[in-house]
Amino acid sequence: MTLSNAEEQLMQLLWKKERAIMKDLVEAYPEPKPATTTVATLLKRMQDKNFVDYKQIGRSREYFPLVKKKDYFSKHVNGLIKNFFNNSPSQFASFFTEETNLSKKELEELKALIDSEIKKK
Amino acid sequence: MTLSNAEEQLMQLLWKKERAIMKDLVEAYPEPKPATTTVATLLKRMQDKNFVDYKQIGRSREYFPLVKKKDYFSKHVNGLIKNFFNNSPSQFASFFTEETNLSKKELEELKALIDSEIKKK
DNA sequence: ATTTTAATTCTACAAATGTAGAGGATAGAT
DNA sequence: ATCTATCCTCTACATTTGTAGAATTAAAAT
Incomplete structure:
Protein backbone atom coordinates (compact mmCIF):
# COMPACT_ATOMS: atom_id res chain seq x y z
CA MET A 1 0.00 0.00 0.00
CA THR A 2 1.33 3.37 -0.90
CA LEU A 3 0.06 6.87 -0.56
CA SER A 4 -0.83 8.83 -3.63
CA ASN A 5 0.72 12.23 -4.07
CA ALA A 6 -2.16 14.15 -2.59
CA GLU A 7 -2.29 11.76 0.30
CA GLU A 8 1.40 12.06 0.93
CA GLN A 9 1.20 15.81 0.99
CA LEU A 10 -1.48 15.62 3.61
CA MET A 11 0.55 13.10 5.52
CA GLN A 12 3.39 15.57 5.67
CA LEU A 13 1.11 18.07 7.31
CA LEU A 14 -0.01 15.49 9.77
CA TRP A 15 3.52 14.48 10.63
CA LYS A 16 4.37 18.07 11.25
CA LYS A 17 1.45 18.57 13.57
CA GLU A 18 1.57 15.12 15.13
CA ARG A 19 -2.16 15.26 15.71
CA ALA A 20 -4.70 17.58 14.24
CA ILE A 21 -8.33 18.11 13.57
CA MET A 22 -9.78 18.79 10.16
CA LYS A 23 -9.73 22.50 10.40
CA ASP A 24 -6.07 22.61 11.34
CA LEU A 25 -5.23 20.45 8.42
CA VAL A 26 -7.12 22.47 5.88
CA GLU A 27 -5.55 25.59 7.24
CA ALA A 28 -2.10 24.10 7.12
CA TYR A 29 -2.36 23.86 3.36
CA PRO A 30 -0.74 26.56 1.30
CA GLU A 31 -3.00 28.49 -1.01
CA PRO A 32 -5.07 27.46 -2.77
CA LYS A 33 -6.47 25.47 0.08
CA PRO A 34 -8.53 22.48 -0.90
CA ALA A 35 -12.17 22.10 0.04
CA THR A 36 -12.80 20.53 3.39
CA THR A 37 -14.48 17.63 1.71
CA THR A 38 -11.41 16.97 -0.32
CA VAL A 39 -9.32 16.63 2.77
CA ALA A 40 -12.01 14.49 4.32
CA THR A 41 -11.92 12.15 1.36
CA LEU A 42 -8.18 11.87 1.51
CA LEU A 43 -8.25 11.21 5.22
CA LYS A 44 -10.77 8.47 4.77
CA ARG A 45 -8.71 6.83 2.07
CA MET A 46 -5.67 7.08 4.27
CA GLN A 47 -7.55 5.40 7.04
CA ASP A 48 -8.48 2.57 4.72
CA LYS A 49 -4.84 2.20 3.86
CA ASN A 50 -3.96 2.20 7.54
CA PHE A 51 -1.82 5.25 7.47
CA VAL A 52 -3.84 7.33 9.87
CA ASP A 53 -6.31 6.86 12.62
CA TYR A 54 -8.22 9.25 14.83
CA LYS A 55 -9.46 9.68 18.31
CA GLN A 56 -12.83 11.11 18.98
CA ILE A 57 -12.29 14.22 21.05
CA GLY A 58 -15.55 15.79 22.00
CA ARG A 59 -17.34 16.87 18.87
CA SER A 60 -14.53 16.22 16.45
CA ARG A 61 -11.76 13.87 15.58
CA GLU A 62 -8.16 14.24 16.24
CA TYR A 63 -6.26 12.56 13.48
CA PHE A 64 -2.81 11.16 13.92
CA PRO A 65 -0.33 9.20 11.81
CA LEU A 66 -0.06 5.47 12.25
CA VAL A 67 3.21 5.35 10.39
CA LYS A 68 6.36 7.07 11.46
CA MET B 1 6.10 15.72 -15.77
CA THR B 2 6.74 12.47 -14.03
CA LEU B 3 6.64 8.89 -15.02
CA SER B 4 3.97 6.67 -13.61
CA ASN B 5 5.05 3.45 -11.95
CA ALA B 6 4.55 1.28 -14.97
CA GLU B 7 6.37 3.80 -17.08
CA GLU B 8 9.23 4.00 -14.68
CA GLN B 9 9.63 0.27 -14.65
CA LEU B 10 9.87 0.27 -18.40
CA MET B 11 12.30 3.14 -18.24
CA GLN B 12 14.54 1.06 -16.04
CA LEU B 13 14.64 -1.60 -18.69
CA LEU B 14 15.47 0.95 -21.29
CA TRP B 15 18.23 2.45 -19.23
CA LYS B 16 19.71 -0.97 -18.79
CA LYS B 17 19.66 -1.69 -22.49
CA GLU B 18 20.48 1.84 -23.60
CA ARG B 19 18.57 1.27 -26.80
CA ALA B 20 16.12 -1.45 -27.61
CA ILE B 21 13.34 -2.48 -29.91
CA MET B 22 9.92 -3.53 -28.76
CA LYS B 23 10.62 -7.20 -28.66
CA ASP B 24 13.70 -6.78 -26.49
CA LEU B 25 11.74 -4.70 -24.07
CA VAL B 26 8.87 -7.09 -23.76
CA GLU B 27 11.31 -9.92 -23.25
CA ALA B 28 13.23 -7.99 -20.64
CA TYR B 29 10.17 -7.99 -18.41
CA PRO B 30 9.98 -10.59 -15.69
CA GLU B 31 7.02 -12.93 -15.79
CA PRO B 32 4.25 -12.28 -16.29
CA LYS B 33 5.26 -10.31 -19.32
CA PRO B 34 2.82 -7.66 -20.43
CA ALA B 35 1.17 -7.67 -23.83
CA THR B 36 3.11 -6.00 -26.58
CA THR B 37 0.40 -3.45 -26.92
CA THR B 38 0.73 -2.52 -23.30
CA VAL B 39 4.36 -1.75 -23.75
CA ALA B 40 3.55 0.13 -26.91
CA THR B 41 1.07 2.29 -25.07
CA LEU B 42 3.54 3.04 -22.32
CA LEU B 43 6.22 3.90 -24.83
CA LYS B 44 3.94 6.27 -26.59
CA ARG B 45 2.98 8.00 -23.38
CA MET B 46 6.62 8.25 -22.47
CA GLN B 47 7.31 9.85 -25.81
CA ASP B 48 4.60 12.39 -25.16
CA LYS B 49 6.23 13.16 -21.87
CA ASN B 50 9.57 13.50 -23.59
CA PHE B 51 11.28 10.74 -21.75
CA VAL B 52 12.06 8.56 -24.72
CA ASP B 53 12.49 8.87 -28.41
CA TYR B 54 13.24 6.38 -31.15
CA LYS B 55 15.14 6.00 -34.34
CA GLN B 56 13.65 4.18 -37.23
CA ILE B 57 15.95 1.27 -37.97
CA GLY B 58 14.76 -0.68 -40.95
CA ARG B 59 11.38 -2.15 -40.17
CA SER B 60 11.29 -1.27 -36.55
CA ARG B 61 12.11 1.40 -34.03
CA GLU B 62 14.98 1.56 -31.73
CA TYR B 63 13.89 3.28 -28.58
CA PHE B 64 16.26 5.13 -26.36
CA PRO B 65 16.01 7.27 -23.22
CA LEU B 66 16.06 11.02 -23.50
CA VAL B 67 16.72 11.44 -19.83
CA LYS B 68 19.76 10.18 -18.04
C1' DA C 1 -34.39 28.29 20.45
C1' DT C 2 -32.28 29.55 16.36
C1' DT C 3 -28.49 30.41 13.65
C1' DT C 4 -23.95 29.51 12.48
C1' DT C 5 -19.92 26.82 12.03
C1' DA C 6 -17.28 22.73 11.54
C1' DA C 7 -17.03 18.04 10.44
C1' DT C 8 -18.56 13.82 8.21
C1' DT C 9 -20.38 10.77 4.80
C1' DC C 10 -22.18 9.97 0.18
C1' DT C 11 -21.97 10.62 -4.30
C1' DA C 12 -19.96 12.22 -8.52
C1' DC C 13 -16.98 13.01 -12.08
C1' DA C 14 -12.84 14.14 -14.78
C1' DA C 15 -8.10 12.84 -15.40
C1' DA C 16 -4.45 9.62 -15.06
C1' DT C 17 -2.98 4.95 -15.04
C1' DG C 18 -2.64 -0.07 -16.13
C1' DT C 19 -3.75 -3.20 -19.35
C1' DA C 20 -4.81 -5.13 -23.69
C1' DG C 21 -7.75 -6.44 -28.10
C1' DA C 22 -8.60 -5.34 -33.19
C1' DG C 23 -6.85 -4.05 -37.26
C1' DG C 24 -3.41 -2.43 -40.37
C1' DA C 25 1.30 -2.27 -42.21
C1' DT C 26 5.54 -4.44 -43.53
C1' DA C 27 9.68 -7.12 -43.78
C1' DG C 28 11.36 -11.70 -44.12
C1' DA C 29 10.49 -16.66 -44.98
C1' DT C 30 8.79 -20.01 -48.07
C1' DA D 1 3.19 -14.02 -54.41
C1' DT D 2 1.60 -15.52 -50.13
C1' DC D 3 2.15 -16.36 -45.49
C1' DT D 4 3.86 -15.23 -41.00
C1' DA D 5 5.90 -12.85 -37.38
C1' DT D 6 6.41 -8.06 -35.63
C1' DC D 7 5.26 -3.89 -34.53
C1' DC D 8 2.36 0.19 -34.53
C1' DT D 9 -1.89 2.89 -33.82
C1' DC D 10 -6.52 3.23 -32.31
C1' DT D 11 -9.74 2.22 -29.24
C1' DA D 12 -11.51 0.61 -24.93
C1' DC D 13 -12.24 -0.13 -20.30
C1' DA D 14 -11.52 -0.89 -15.29
C1' DT D 15 -9.10 1.21 -11.45
C1' DT D 16 -7.04 4.83 -8.99
C1' DT D 17 -6.51 9.56 -8.04
C1' DG D 18 -7.74 14.50 -7.41
C1' DT D 19 -11.30 17.26 -6.37
C1' DA D 20 -15.50 18.78 -4.51
C1' DG D 21 -20.90 19.50 -4.08
C1' DA D 22 -25.14 17.97 -1.31
C1' DA D 23 -27.01 16.48 2.65
C1' DT D 24 -26.63 15.50 7.51
C1' DT D 25 -25.28 16.09 12.14
C1' DA D 26 -23.89 18.28 16.12
C1' DA D 27 -21.88 21.66 18.82
C1' DA D 28 -21.17 26.67 19.73
C1' DA D 29 -22.59 31.25 19.60
C1' DT D 30 -26.09 34.53 20.02
Whole structure:
Protein backbone atom coordinates (compact mmCIF):
# COMPACT_ATOMS: atom_id res chain seq x y z
CA MET A 1 0.00 0.00 0.00
CA THR A 2 1.33 3.37 -0.90
CA LEU A 3 0.06 6.87 -0.56
CA SER A 4 -0.83 8.83 -3.63
CA ASN A 5 0.72 12.23 -4.07
CA ALA A 6 -2.16 14.15 -2.59
CA GLU A 7 -2.29 11.76 0.30
CA GLU A 8 1.40 12.06 0.93
CA GLN A 9 1.20 15.81 0.99
CA LEU A 10 -1.48 15.62 3.61
CA MET A 11 0.55 13.10 5.52
CA GLN A 12 3.39 15.57 5.67
CA LEU A 13 1.11 18.07 7.31
CA LEU A 14 -0.01 15.49 9.77
CA TRP A 15 3.52 14.48 10.63
CA LYS A 16 4.37 18.07 11.25
CA LYS A 17 1.45 18.57 13.57
CA GLU A 18 1.57 15.12 15.13
CA ARG A 19 -2.16 15.26 15.71
CA ALA A 20 -4.70 17.58 14.24
CA ILE A 21 -8.33 18.11 13.57
CA MET A 22 -9.78 18.79 10.16
CA LYS A 23 -9.73 22.50 10.40
CA ASP A 24 -6.07 22.61 11.34
CA LEU A 25 -5.23 20.45 8.42
CA VAL A 26 -7.12 22.47 5.88
CA GLU A 27 -5.55 25.59 7.24
CA ALA A 28 -2.10 24.10 7.12
CA TYR A 29 -2.36 23.86 3.36
CA PRO A 30 -0.74 26.56 1.30
CA GLU A 31 -3.00 28.49 -1.01
CA PRO A 32 -5.07 27.46 -2.77
CA LYS A 33 -6.47 25.47 0.08
CA PRO A 34 -8.53 22.48 -0.90
CA ALA A 35 -12.17 22.10 0.04
CA THR A 36 -12.80 20.53 3.39
CA THR A 37 -14.48 17.63 1.71
CA THR A 38 -11.41 16.97 -0.32
CA VAL A 39 -9.32 16.63 2.77
CA ALA A 40 -12.01 14.49 4.32
CA THR A 41 -11.92 12.15 1.36
CA LEU A 42 -8.18 11.87 1.51
CA LEU A 43 -8.25 11.21 5.22
CA LYS A 44 -10.77 8.47 4.77
CA ARG A 45 -8.71 6.83 2.07
CA MET A 46 -5.67 7.08 4.27
CA GLN A 47 -7.55 5.40 7.04
CA ASP A 48 -8.48 2.57 4.72
CA LYS A 49 -4.84 2.20 3.86
CA ASN A 50 -3.96 2.20 7.54
CA PHE A 51 -1.82 5.25 7.47
CA VAL A 52 -3.84 7.33 9.87
CA ASP A 53 -6.31 6.86 12.62
CA TYR A 54 -8.22 9.25 14.83
CA LYS A 55 -9.46 9.68 18.31
CA GLN A 56 -12.83 11.11 18.98
CA ILE A 57 -12.29 14.22 21.05
CA GLY A 58 -15.55 15.79 22.00
CA ARG A 59 -17.34 16.87 18.87
CA SER A 60 -14.53 16.22 16.45
CA ARG A 61 -11.76 13.87 15.58
CA GLU A 62 -8.16 14.24 16.24
CA TYR A 63 -6.26 12.56 13.48
CA PHE A 64 -2.81 11.16 13.92
CA PRO A 65 -0.33 9.20 11.81
CA LEU A 66 -0.06 5.47 12.25
CA VAL A 67 3.21 5.35 10.39
CA LYS A 68 6.36 7.07 11.46
CA LYS A 69 7.83 9.46 9.02
CA LYS A 70 11.15 7.77 9.38
CA ASP A 71 9.78 4.39 8.49
CA TYR A 72 7.85 5.68 5.58
CA PHE A 73 10.87 7.51 4.39
CA SER A 74 13.10 4.49 4.76
CA LYS A 75 10.84 2.50 2.55
CA HIS A 76 11.08 5.17 -0.08
CA VAL A 77 14.81 5.34 -0.01
CA ASN A 78 15.11 1.61 -0.06
CA GLY A 79 12.87 1.53 -3.06
CA LEU A 80 15.10 4.04 -4.78
CA ILE A 81 18.18 2.10 -3.88
CA LYS A 82 16.66 -1.07 -5.16
CA ASN A 83 15.58 0.46 -8.43
CA PHE A 84 18.54 2.60 -9.18
CA PHE A 85 21.46 0.98 -7.48
CA ASN A 86 20.88 -2.62 -7.78
CA ASN A 87 20.19 -2.81 -4.12
CA SER A 88 23.53 -1.50 -3.06
CA PRO A 89 23.33 1.19 -0.40
CA SER A 90 27.00 1.95 -0.65
CA GLN A 91 26.72 2.59 -4.36
CA PHE A 92 23.91 4.91 -3.56
CA ALA A 93 25.91 6.61 -0.89
CA SER A 94 28.78 7.37 -3.16
CA PHE A 95 26.51 8.61 -5.85
CA PHE A 96 24.79 10.78 -3.37
CA THR A 97 28.01 12.20 -2.06
CA GLU A 98 29.24 13.07 -5.47
CA GLU A 99 26.05 14.46 -6.87
CA THR A 100 24.67 16.46 -4.01
CA ASN A 101 26.20 19.78 -3.38
CA LEU A 102 27.27 19.45 0.18
CA SER A 103 29.49 22.18 1.44
CA LYS A 104 32.90 21.43 2.79
CA LYS A 105 31.60 21.89 6.27
CA GLU A 106 28.73 19.52 5.71
CA LEU A 107 31.09 16.97 4.31
CA GLU A 108 33.28 17.26 7.37
CA GLU A 109 30.29 16.73 9.58
CA LEU A 110 29.20 13.77 7.60
CA LYS A 111 32.63 12.31 7.85
CA ALA A 112 32.64 12.70 11.60
CA LEU A 113 29.29 11.04 11.73
CA ILE A 114 30.48 8.13 9.70
CA ASP A 115 33.42 7.82 11.98
CA SER A 116 31.23 7.46 14.97
CA GLU A 117 29.17 4.87 13.12
CA ILE A 118 32.30 2.94 12.36
CA LYS A 119 33.22 2.93 16.00
CA LYS A 120 29.89 1.43 16.86
CA LYS A 121 30.62 -1.60 14.71
CA MET B 1 6.10 15.72 -15.77
CA THR B 2 6.74 12.47 -14.03
CA LEU B 3 6.64 8.89 -15.02
CA SER B 4 3.97 6.67 -13.61
CA ASN B 5 5.05 3.45 -11.95
CA ALA B 6 4.55 1.28 -14.97
CA GLU B 7 6.37 3.80 -17.08
CA GLU B 8 9.23 4.00 -14.68
CA GLN B 9 9.63 0.27 -14.65
CA LEU B 10 9.87 0.27 -18.40
CA MET B 11 12.30 3.14 -18.24
CA GLN B 12 14.54 1.06 -16.04
CA LEU B 13 14.64 -1.60 -18.69
CA LEU B 14 15.47 0.95 -21.29
CA TRP B 15 18.23 2.45 -19.23
CA LYS B 16 19.71 -0.97 -18.79
CA LYS B 17 19.66 -1.69 -22.49
CA GLU B 18 20.48 1.84 -23.60
CA ARG B 19 18.57 1.27 -26.80
CA ALA B 20 16.12 -1.45 -27.61
CA ILE B 21 13.34 -2.48 -29.91
CA MET B 22 9.92 -3.53 -28.76
CA LYS B 23 10.62 -7.20 -28.66
CA ASP B 24 13.70 -6.78 -26.49
CA LEU B 25 11.74 -4.70 -24.07
CA VAL B 26 8.87 -7.09 -23.76
CA GLU B 27 11.31 -9.92 -23.25
CA ALA B 28 13.23 -7.99 -20.64
CA TYR B 29 10.17 -7.99 -18.41
CA PRO B 30 9.98 -10.59 -15.69
CA GLU B 31 7.02 -12.93 -15.79
CA PRO B 32 4.25 -12.28 -16.29
CA LYS B 33 5.26 -10.31 -19.32
CA PRO B 34 2.82 -7.66 -20.43
CA ALA B 35 1.17 -7.67 -23.83
CA THR B 36 3.11 -6.00 -26.58
CA THR B 37 0.40 -3.45 -26.92
CA THR B 38 0.73 -2.52 -23.30
CA VAL B 39 4.36 -1.75 -23.75
CA ALA B 40 3.55 0.13 -26.91
CA THR B 41 1.07 2.29 -25.07
CA LEU B 42 3.54 3.04 -22.32
CA LEU B 43 6.22 3.90 -24.83
CA LYS B 44 3.94 6.27 -26.59
CA ARG B 45 2.98 8.00 -23.38
CA MET B 46 6.62 8.25 -22.47
CA GLN B 47 7.31 9.85 -25.81
CA ASP B 48 4.60 12.39 -25.16
CA LYS B 49 6.23 13.16 -21.87
CA ASN B 50 9.57 13.50 -23.59
CA PHE B 51 11.28 10.74 -21.75
CA VAL B 52 12.06 8.56 -24.72
CA ASP B 53 12.49 8.87 -28.41
CA TYR B 54 13.24 6.38 -31.15
CA LYS B 55 15.14 6.00 -34.34
CA GLN B 56 13.65 4.18 -37.23
CA ILE B 57 15.95 1.27 -37.97
CA GLY B 58 14.76 -0.68 -40.95
CA ARG B 59 11.38 -2.15 -40.17
CA SER B 60 11.29 -1.27 -36.55
CA ARG B 61 12.11 1.40 -34.03
CA GLU B 62 14.98 1.56 -31.73
CA TYR B 63 13.89 3.28 -28.58
CA PHE B 64 16.26 5.13 -26.36
CA PRO B 65 16.01 7.27 -23.22
CA LEU B 66 16.06 11.02 -23.50
CA VAL B 67 16.72 11.44 -19.83
CA LYS B 68 19.76 10.18 -18.04
CA LYS B 69 19.15 7.84 -15.21
CA LYS B 70 21.35 9.96 -13.04
CA ASP B 71 19.36 13.07 -13.68
CA TYR B 72 16.08 11.40 -13.18
CA PHE B 73 17.34 9.88 -10.01
CA SER B 74 18.67 13.17 -8.73
CA LYS B 75 15.30 14.72 -9.13
CA HIS B 76 13.80 11.96 -7.07
CA VAL B 77 16.29 12.27 -4.28
CA ASN B 78 15.95 16.01 -4.24
CA GLY B 79 12.23 15.60 -3.98
CA LEU B 80 12.69 13.33 -1.03
CA ILE B 81 15.10 15.68 0.60
CA LYS B 82 12.76 18.55 0.10
CA ASN B 83 9.79 16.73 1.51
CA PHE B 84 11.38 14.92 4.33
CA PHE B 85 14.34 16.94 5.36
CA ASN B 86 13.29 20.43 4.97
CA ASN B 87 15.57 20.77 2.03
CA SER B 88 18.70 19.94 3.92
CA PRO B 89 20.92 17.41 2.16
CA SER B 90 23.19 17.09 5.15
CA GLN B 91 20.30 16.17 7.39
CA PHE B 92 19.39 13.60 4.85
CA ALA B 93 22.91 12.32 4.72
CA SER B 94 23.15 11.77 8.41
CA PHE B 95 19.80 10.12 8.54
CA PHE B 96 20.86 7.90 5.75
CA THR B 97 24.09 6.95 7.39
CA GLU B 98 22.41 6.06 10.62
CA GLU B 99 19.46 4.24 9.21
CA THR B 100 20.92 2.24 6.42
CA ASN B 101 22.76 -0.85 7.34
CA LEU B 102 26.09 -0.24 5.80
CA SER B 103 28.78 -2.64 6.81
CA LYS B 104 31.93 -1.44 8.45
CA LYS B 105 33.76 -1.87 5.22
CA GLU B 106 31.18 0.12 3.28
CA LEU B 107 31.38 2.85 5.84
CA GLU B 108 35.14 2.96 5.50
CA GLU B 109 34.81 3.25 1.77
CA LEU B 110 32.29 5.98 2.09
CA LYS B 111 34.53 7.84 4.42
CA ALA B 112 37.39 7.64 1.99
CA LEU B 113 35.15 8.90 -0.71
CA ILE B 114 34.02 11.82 1.35
CA ASP B 115 37.61 12.61 2.06
CA SER B 116 38.40 12.87 -1.58
CA GLU B 117 35.36 15.10 -2.05
CA ILE B 118 36.59 17.33 0.71
CA LYS B 119 39.91 17.66 -0.99
CA LYS B 120 38.23 18.80 -4.15
CA LYS B 121 36.75 21.78 -2.39
C1' DA C 1 -34.39 28.29 20.45
C1' DT C 2 -32.28 29.55 16.36
C1' DT C 3 -28.49 30.41 13.65
C1' DT C 4 -23.95 29.51 12.48
C1' DT C 5 -19.92 26.82 12.03
C1' DA C 6 -17.28 22.73 11.54
C1' DA C 7 -17.03 18.04 10.44
C1' DT C 8 -18.56 13.82 8.21
C1' DT C 9 -20.38 10.77 4.80
C1' DC C 10 -22.18 9.97 0.18
C1' DT C 11 -21.97 10.62 -4.30
C1' DA C 12 -19.96 12.22 -8.52
C1' DC C 13 -16.98 13.01 -12.08
C1' DA C 14 -12.84 14.14 -14.78
C1' DA C 15 -8.10 12.84 -15.40
C1' DA C 16 -4.45 9.62 -15.06
C1' DT C 17 -2.98 4.95 -15.04
C1' DG C 18 -2.64 -0.07 -16.13
C1' DT C 19 -3.75 -3.20 -19.35
C1' DA C 20 -4.81 -5.13 -23.69
C1' DG C 21 -7.75 -6.44 -28.10
C1' DA C 22 -8.60 -5.34 -33.19
C1' DG C 23 -6.85 -4.05 -37.26
C1' DG C 24 -3.41 -2.43 -40.37
C1' DA C 25 1.30 -2.27 -42.21
C1' DT C 26 5.54 -4.44 -43.53
C1' DA C 27 9.68 -7.12 -43.78
C1' DG C 28 11.36 -11.70 -44.12
C1' DA C 29 10.49 -16.66 -44.98
C1' DT C 30 8.79 -20.01 -48.07
C1' DA D 1 3.19 -14.02 -54.41
C1' DT D 2 1.60 -15.52 -50.13
C1' DC D 3 2.15 -16.36 -45.49
C1' DT D 4 3.86 -15.23 -41.00
C1' DA D 5 5.90 -12.85 -37.38
C1' DT D 6 6.41 -8.06 -35.63
C1' DC D 7 5.26 -3.89 -34.53
C1' DC D 8 2.36 0.19 -34.53
C1' DT D 9 -1.89 2.89 -33.82
C1' DC D 10 -6.52 3.23 -32.31
C1' DT D 11 -9.74 2.22 -29.24
C1' DA D 12 -11.51 0.61 -24.93
C1' DC D 13 -12.24 -0.13 -20.30
C1' DA D 14 -11.52 -0.89 -15.29
C1' DT D 15 -9.10 1.21 -11.45
C1' DT D 16 -7.04 4.83 -8.99
C1' DT D 17 -6.51 9.56 -8.04
C1' DG D 18 -7.74 14.50 -7.41
C1' DT D 19 -11.30 17.26 -6.37
C1' DA D 20 -15.50 18.78 -4.51
C1' DG D 21 -20.90 19.50 -4.08
C1' DA D 22 -25.14 17.97 -1.31
C1' DA D 23 -27.01 16.48 2.65
C1' DT D 24 -26.63 15.50 7.51
C1' DT D 25 -25.28 16.09 12.14
C1' DA D 26 -23.89 18.28 16.12
C1' DA D 27 -21.88 21.66 18.82
C1' DA D 28 -21.17 26.67 19.73
C1' DA D 29 -22.59 31.25 19.60
C1' DT D 30 -26.09 34.53 20.02
